[in-house]
Structure formats: structure tokens, C-alpha cells
Amino acid sequence: MAEQEIYYEMLWDCTQCNTKGLLGDSHRHCPTCGAAQDPGKRYFPKEGEEVEAKNHKFVGADWSCAYCSSPNSAAAAHCTNCGAGQDGTKPVAIVADTAAVPEEPAQKPVPVARSTGWLRWALGLLALAVIGIVFLFTSxxxxxxxxxxxxxxREIQIEQMARVSETAWCDSVPGDAYGVSRSREQRSTRQVPDGQTCHDERIDKGDGTFVKRRECTPRYRAEPVYDDRCRYQVNRWRSVRTLKADTQNALMPVWPMVSNLNANFLGGGMGALGSEREGTRRExxxxxxxxxxxxxxxxxxxxxxxxxxxxxxxxxxxxxxxxxxxxxxx
Ligand SMILES: [Zn+2]
Ligand SMILES: [Zn+2]
Known part of the structure; x- marks a missing residue:
């Protein structure tokens, strides 16, 4: 991006005189007592209370003086506080923005529980118990x-052809359905794109300032999907009564007598509404x-x-x- 990056002041608190909210870039020393800034104690300001670091030029993260711990600009060859050289010093620690909304919190690795002596004993006892139970039930x-x-x-189910009311999605109505009526109903939902969710990520530059970066993720909303619902009638065999026989009827097993079946109901033939047939047998x-x-x-x-x-x-x-x-x- 060619646009000019805007720098904001990190904040720090003076531990010597307890002055709070000092500016990371403008106040290299406490304006009240003169103590040097501790770069390790820098923090981000609250949202909406950010102070722009005007005319700031980023030249790299500060270096921390090895002798007096003062933060010094990467451009400075010697410590502005004590005059020591930059050689062999490390850049100051970068602060993570904990105030920012954590979109996806970093997953901490869960420490794997180490099998202790106690656990091994418990597992051993459990195995013995299982073997014991298996022995008890099998021997x-x-x-x-x-x-x-x-x-x-012994029993025989008697089934009758009956008119049954059912509902189904119209694309799966049985072929012999009749009296079909349709209505619109929600069948499912689908996710449709619905703009994006954005927030500003704040990045510590390590020189007493920070910059903002806009982070956006696509957003979705659930939308109902409608389809035709069919209400219909269909003729199906339904169990209507059970014929039974048992030891009370005879010493030797026999199937119950099936008689008076309306197999040809009102002359409509087998399968006409009201006709009957033998169904499942159980013994x-x-x-x-x-x-x-x-x-x-x-x-x-x-x-x-x-x-x-x-x-x-x-x-x-x-x-x-x-x-x-x-x-x-x-
Ligand atoms: Zn102070
Ligand atoms: Zn120094």
C-alpha cells in the first residue's frame, strides 16, 4: 500500500513516581521525575484513547541499553541516557495486543498426561475385574x-387394506398416492454470504509506537429453503388383529385357524380397500x-x-x- 502509515503512541507507567499513561515515543524519560522508560512495560492504550505520533519516522525497533535499560531509537548510535554504545544489545520485546477482540484464541497444546504408577495399578485391577466377570458369565x-x-x-397377524394419510416432500410421493394437496414448507437452510466482520489489529512496532491493520473475515447468515410438501392418501396393508393358538388349545403345536377373511371385499378383489390377508407369523x-x-x-x-x-x-x-x-x- 502506498498510503502513509499512521503511527500511534504506545503507553508506559513510571514506576519511580507512579505517573501513568506516559507516551512511548514522545516521553523517552518521565517528564515528572526524569526516570528512563522501561520498554518492557509498554502497553496499548484503550480503544478510542489512542494518541497519534505525528511526524513519526519508523527506523526500526528500539534497542535497549545494556547498562541502564533505557530504550533508544534504532537511529541512535549511543544511549541518550548514559552514552553507552549500541553494540551487542538486543531489540526491545514486542508487546502483543491483548485488548483486541480475540477472533480465534490460540490453542494451547494440552499437556499429555503421563501414565503414573497409580494409573498402571488401576488399569491392572480393571483388567482383572473384566477377566473375572467374563469368567463368571461364561464358565x-x-x-x-x-x-x-x-x-x-403361535400367532398370525391379519392385515387389512386401509386408507392411510401421509405427508412427504413432493419429490418422494409414492406412485399410487391419491388426493394429493401441496403446500410450501421450509425444508432446510443454506448459508449465504452477508458482508464481512472487520476489526483493527494493533501491531507494536517496538519503537514506542504502534500501527493499526484492518482484519476482515467473511460473514454468513442462514436463509430458509422452501419446497413443496405433499399431503396425500394411499392404500396400505395394516395389521388389524391377531389370531392366537397355544398349549391351551392343543398339546402339539398348530397354527390358528384362519377363516372369514374378506379377501374379496365387496367384490373389489384382493387388494381392494377393506380386503384382508394373512400377515406375519410368529412362533x-x-x-x-x-x-x-x-x-x-x-x-x-x-x-x-x-x-x-x-x-x-x-x-x-x-x-x-x-x-x-x-x-x-x-
Ligand atoms: Zn516518573
Ligand atoms: Zn544507557
Whole structure:
């Protein structure tokens, strides 16, 4: 940039006479007591209280006198306070602007917790506990049990073709929908550019002055995205009742009788509104086993169930926690 950079005065406080807000460039020494400026104690003024350093020429960061610590202009060959030479001195420390709004605070590395002896002991105990629990739940001992009770249950869902009201985005309405009505609704949001957020960054030049630099980041706002929402009706099979049969009906498992199905409702044929059909079938077989005053119930397959007669003896694996290993019934 060709434009003239504007320099502002850093501030410093005199520790000798407690005068505050002295100017970094104009007051190399305290105007009240004459003490030399400590360049390490320079700070940025509050926003809006900045004083321009008129006709300031930047020649580089100050050097700090090795003998009396006074800040000296990079152009000065000798200390203005004590006359010592510039050789071998370091430039003064640059101050970071802590008053500026921190857009993204610098991430401090999180120190990695070192595994201590205590932690190792705890992990060891935890591993032992896990092994113990696994052992408890997997190890079994064999016992001889009696088949105390056998029961079964079977059911058939009866479905009916029914008119169902649904809503969906109009681009995913099923092909057999009817009575469709549309309305506009918000479907999502999108981020659209909305100008930029700017703030002034203040940079310590190290010679008692600072400059401002404008930092801008793009800003976005959420905008609703509308689409067509469809309300419609569609004919679908719905479960309306359940036919059941169990041990009360017969000793041997049978499926419940399916009768009086309106498969051809009002002559509309299969699939017409009001017509019925068989749906999902479920079955479930239970053996109750007893040994030494304890009982266990096992859900088994029909094949396994049919092999065990009531009153028969069978080996059964029982876990240390007391539960039966029903897979040991074959
Ligand atoms: Zn002073
Ligand atoms: Zn000096």
C-alpha cells in the first residue's frame, strides 16, 4: 500500500513516581521525575484513547541499553541516557495486543498426561475385574434337570387394506398416492454470504509506537429453503388383529385357524380397500426345567422342543451366576 502509515503512541507507567499513561515515543524519560522508560512495560492504550505520533519516522525497533535499560531509537548510535554504545544489545520485546477482540484464541497444546504408577495399578485391577466377570458369565457346571413343563404359542397377524394419510416432500410421493394437496414448507437452510466482520489489529512496532491493520473475515447468515410438501392418501396393508393358538388349545403345536377373511371385499378383489390377508407369523417354544428346587425357562427351536418329553431327565449347563445355558439343550 502506498498510503502513509499512521503511527500511534504506545503507553508506559513510571514506576519511580507512579505517573501513568506516559507516551512511548514522545516521553523517552518521565517528564515528572526524569526516570528512563522501561520498554518492557509498554502497553496499548484503550480503544478510542489512542494518541497519534505525528511526524513519526519508523527506523526500526528500539534497542535497549545494556547498562541502564533505557530504550533508544534504532537511529541512535549511543544511549541518550548514559552514552553507552549500541553494540551487542538486543531489540526491545514486542508487546502483543491483548485488548483486541480475540477472533480465534490460540490453542494451547494440552499437556499429555503421563501414565503414573497409580494409573498402571488401576488399569491392572480393571483388567482383572473384566477377566473375572467374563469368567463368571461364561464358565458353567453341568447339572441334571427334569423337564417340568412344555409350552408353545403361535400367532398370525391379519392385515387389512386401509386408507392411510401421509405427508412427504413432493419429490418422494409414492406412485399410487391419491388426493394429493401441496403446500410450501421450509425444508432446510443454506448459508449465504452477508458482508464481512472487520476489526483493527494493533501491531507494536517496538519503537514506542504502534500501527493499526484492518482484519476482515467473511460473514454468513442462514436463509430458509422452501419446497413443496405433499399431503396425500394411499392404500396400505395394516395389521388389524391377531389370531392366537397355544398349549391351551392343543398339546402339539398348530397354527390358528384362519377363516372369514374378506379377501374379496365387496367384490373389489384382493387388494381392494377393506380386503384382508394373512400377515406375519410368529412362533415360540418354551421348556421349563427344574433341579434341586430351582427352575429355569428356555426359549428353544421347535425341533429341540419336540425332543424333550415332560418328566424326562436331561443334562443342563448352569452358569456360576445361576442362569441356564439354554444352548446346551440339543
Ligand atoms: Zn516518573
Ligand atoms: Zn544507557
Amino acid at each position: 458353567t457346571k453341568e447339572t441334571t434337570a427334569t423337564v417340568a413343563e412344555r409350552s408353545w404359542a 415360540n417354544y418354551v421348556l421349563t426345567l427344574a433341579s434341586g428346587g430351582k427352575t429355569w425357562t428356555c426359549n428353544v427351536s421347535e425341533t429341540v422342543w419336540s425332543r424333550y418329553q415332560e418328566g424326562a431327565s436331561t443334562p443342563l449347563k448352569v452358569r456360576l451366576t445361576g442362569g441356564a445355558d439354554c444352548d446346551s439343550l440339543q
